[in-house]
Amino acid sequence: LPRFVTALQINEFMVDDNGCLxxxxxxQTSRHLLNSIQKALSxxxxxxxxxxxxxxxxxxxxIHPLEDNEFGMMPxxxxxxxxxxxxx
Structure with missing residues (x-):
């Protein structure tokens, strides 16, 4: 994997070059943001x-009409x- 994040540190724990992580x-951040957007929209x-x-x-x-309260986020x-x- 190409290195797209350098020196990532979470609570003083260095993630280093673990691309999968x-x-x-x-x-996880994207899911959290989608949930925040969905809550605001609702x-x-x-x-x-x-x-x-x-x-x-x-x-x-x-985009198809709103379905299942997803507001177009399902894709x-x-x-x-x-x-x-x-x-x-």
């Missing part, structure tokens, strides 16, 4: 006008899962 950390989309606006914007970009989650499986 770097990727796992990035995957709070905003209580308003039906806001929900309708988001659905129209997503449809305009060719990203699927990609993260696929990368995690390859690391096993």
């Amino acid at each position: 770097h990727i796992r950390i990035l995957l 709070e905003i989309l209580v308003d039906t006008l806001a929900q309708s606006l988001l659905e129209n914007l997503l449809k305009h970009d060719g 990203v989650r699927d990609l993260l899962t696929m990368v995690e499986k390859k690391l096993r």
Whole structure:
């Protein structure tokens, strides 16, 4: 794996050149960010006008209507899962 993070340190523990660990950390961070975005959207989309606006914007970009409360994030989650499986 190419070295894309240098001198990564977590609580004074050096991760060094462990590329798989770097990727796992990035995957976990990405999942955390997606969850934060989803939570914020769910709070905003209580308003039906806001929900309708988001659905129209997503449809305009060719993204399917909101399903399973994922707000268009399912393809990203699927990609993260696929990368995690390859690391096993």
